[in-house]
Every structure is written in structure tokens, then in C-alpha cells.
């Protein structure tokens with residue numbers, strides 16, 4: 001699925017959307033292609049549609065700070081698909097989630113208590129605390145702050161490199 005970076009009226013990154021949503025916003029006159037557009041062409045049976053990489057809202061929007069969903073995928077991304085006990089990187093199929101303070105002892109389902117863990121380490125830790133299991137946490141789990149920067153990590157580098165400048169410009173400006 002091709003993603004499009006949506007900028008606010010004042011060129012600040014606002015969100016990511018699907019290319020279909022981006023085209024719809026443009027058709028409805030709610031957004032416009034940027035001058036410095038980077039595009040790929042999608043060949044359909046009858047036509048060629050220009051898909052933007054970056055679009056800009058045609059008017060000022062009221063932005064609310066988006067909260068990052070607390071879910072398995074986002075925890076894996078935060079931990080870079082790396083087991084937080086042995087420090088090795090694994091494919092998703094070999095990973096699971098671990099409650100640092102065990103769930104069986106009412107350890108909560110929160111960003112600060114859940115880490116990415118390989119199945120072997122998870123089995124070894126079982127329902128002990130890291131200290132009881134004599135295991136060391138690679139990095140203390142945290143709640144990611146910047147929603148858009150976090151989302152950026154999910155895309156391949158050849159795509160994010162096309163977007164980076166908008167994030168950099170934004171940082172310089174603020």
C-alpha cells in the first residue's frame with residue numbers, strides 16, 4: 001500500500017494517508033499536490049493515475065495530537081524487532097510480547113511494562129521478574145512520544161528519504 005505524506009497548510013507534517021485517500025482529498029479540493037511533488041505512476045487498465053508522495057492541505061486544519069495505538073506491531077517497531085533480553089533481532093514470527101512485571105501477578109498492559117521478546121527468552125523468563133529470572137533488560141520500555149516520527153520508522157528507507165526533508169524543515173522552523 002502506497003502511503004502519502006500529508007502536510008498541513010503551513011507545510012508541517014500532519015499525518016500519513018493512503019494514496020486513495022490522498023487522491024480523494026485532491027478531487028474534493030481539500031488538498032493539493034505540492035510543487036516539489038515526487039510521484040510514481042500507477043498503470044491501471046484504462047488510465048495512468050499520478051500518485052503523489054506528498055500533498056498539502058488547502059486550508060488550515062485543527063490538529064489534535066494523535067495518540068500512538070498500543071498494539072503488538074507498534075511495540076515490535078519501538079523495540080526494532082529485537083528481543084529485549086538477549087538483544088538479538090528476529091523475524092516477527094519468532095517474537096512474542098513479554099510483561100516485564102508478570103501478567104500473572106497483575107503486571108499492567110502498558111507501554112512501560114511490555115517488551116519485545118524472543119520465544120526462547122520468554123520461556124526462560126516465564127512468570128518471573130527479570131531479577132528473579134536473572135535476566136537483564138536491554139532497554140527500559142517507554143511510551144513513544146512523536147507519533148509521526150514513529151510512523152515513519154515503519155516504511156522502507158527509500159520512501160522515508162523522500163519525506164525526511166519535510167520533517168527536517170519542520171524541526172528547523174520550530
Ligand SMILES: [Zn+2]
Nearest residue numbers: 083086118121
Ligand atoms: Zn531473546
